[in-house]
Amino acid sequence: MIVYNLACDQHHPFEGWFSSPIDFENQRDRGLVECPVCGSKQVERKLHAPRINVGAAPATKVEAVESATQPDGEIDHAKLAQAISGFVKNVRENTEYVGEKFAEEARAMHYGEKPRKGIRGRADKDTARELRDEGIEFQSLPFPVDFPNAH
Numbered sequence: 001m002i003v004y005n006l007a008c009d010q011h012h013p014f015e016g017w018f019s020s021p022i023d024f025e026n027q028r029d030r031g032l033v034e035c036p037v038c039g040s041k042q043v044e045r046k047l048h049a050p051r052i053n054v055g056a057a058p059a060t061k062v063e064a065v066e067s068a069t070q071p072d073g074e075i076d077h078a079k080l081a082q083a084i085s086g087f088v089k090n091v092r093e094n095t096e097y098v099g100e101k102f103a104e105e106a107r108a109m110h111y112g113e114k115p116r117k118g119i120r121g122r123a124d125k126d127t128a129r130e131l132r133d134e135g136i137e138f139q140s141l142p143f144p145v146d147f148p149n150a151h
């Protein structure tokens, strides 16, 4: 599960739990996500950074969240924060930052023009959809990992 900080069009903040970024988009598009304060279904993820995409192993994030789930099913938020920072570190160490060139680089690798490697960078929603349509695998992250290569 992934916790998202959400806000409605009246700027009421709230949290929502989803199994994946796709799950969030599906539920929202079907009007199943609504503001607990005013009932608005105009809900957006509260993200200051643009959508981030990386080429890292998708399983890592799931493991991170599972490790923060206590036996009673509650999420240990301190552990979750720790797990996420571990995940970010893992992404940082195993991918190269390509910024706005994410789509270009991902395509070049997909079509064999460049050797495959892990990359991280940005793509807008439409571009991300096009990449998926082309069969290019990547993962959207619900938190910003948009940092250059400098350690």
Ligand SMILES: [Zn+2]
Binding pocket: 008, 009, 010, 011, 012, 035, 036, 037, 038, 039, 040
């Ligand atoms: Zn609201």
